[in-house]
Amino acid sequence: MDQFTTLTGIAAPLPMMNVDTDMIIPKQHLKTIKRTGLGKVLFDELRFQxxxxxxxxxxxxxxxxxxxxILIAGDNFGCGSSREHAPWALLDFGIRCVIAPSFADIFFNNCFKNGILPIALEQTEVDTLMEDAKNPETATMTVDLTAQVIHRHNEETVPFTVDEFRKHCLLNGLDDISLTLQKADQIAAFEQQQRESLPWLWANR
Structure with missing residues (x-):
């Protein structure tokens, strides 16, 4: 996945609570296992007649x-079913950061696995950023993952916290597969040792 270091862009205000994954991408669009092309149906039933x-x-x-x-959202964002298509759709649209007071656990975890940074802030801080986002003249902000701050239009900053391991993965563009491949030498050595000590396991391979 792509690295996430700093992100500067327009923040869209979505002041809705309990936005579930079926609202993010309705169930009829879950027939594909491709991660591309889903941006056009992001929030399909809210965007289109x-x-x-x-x-x-x-x-x-x-x-x-x-x-x-960037998306500024309400409390309990990403609740509902565990569909990974939800972060896929956000990412394909171009959204790489979601800021809200809280997130559903599975959606929160899926974001990190797909290169999206979910930031949980106090309601008052989300309200401030929501007001910035509502005005196109102040809607551009920068999310600095290294420094763990959000830069507002007026040069004020809003700090945020993030798990160190997840931060490391985002900064280096490491998903679960990439993390596993970092151990490729150890895996190969284990397989070779097993071939020698337990050859019957590998007899038909």
Whole structure:
């Protein structure tokens, strides 16, 4: 996955609580195992009418939020089913950071595994960033993972915390597969030792 160090971009305000994964990407779009192409159906039932026409008052259908890289959301974001397609859809749209007072555990973990940084802040801090995001003139902010701060338009900063191991993985672009491949030499050595000590396990391979 791509590294996450600093991210500067438009933050889109979504002041809704309990946004579940079916709202993020409805169940009818879960037939694919590809991670690409899902951005066009992100928040499908909120963004589009059944005819396919855009719903004008939804934030991601408005300028400049069509280009949003950050999402400011309400409490308990990502609740509902555990579908990994939800972070896939966010990432494919271009959103690499979600800021909210709290997240559902499985969604929170899936974000880190896919290169998205979920940031949990106090409600008052989220409210401040939400107000920034609502105004296109102040909606651009920078998320600095190394320093663990969010830079607002007025040069004020909002600190955040993140687990050190997850931070390491994001900074270095390491997903679960990449972490495993870092142990490739040890895995190969173990397999060779096993071939020698337990050859019957490898007889038909």
């Amino acid at each position: 059944q005819s396919g026409e855009e719903i004008p008052n939804f934030v991601l259908n408005q300028t400049p939020y069509r280009e949003a890289k």
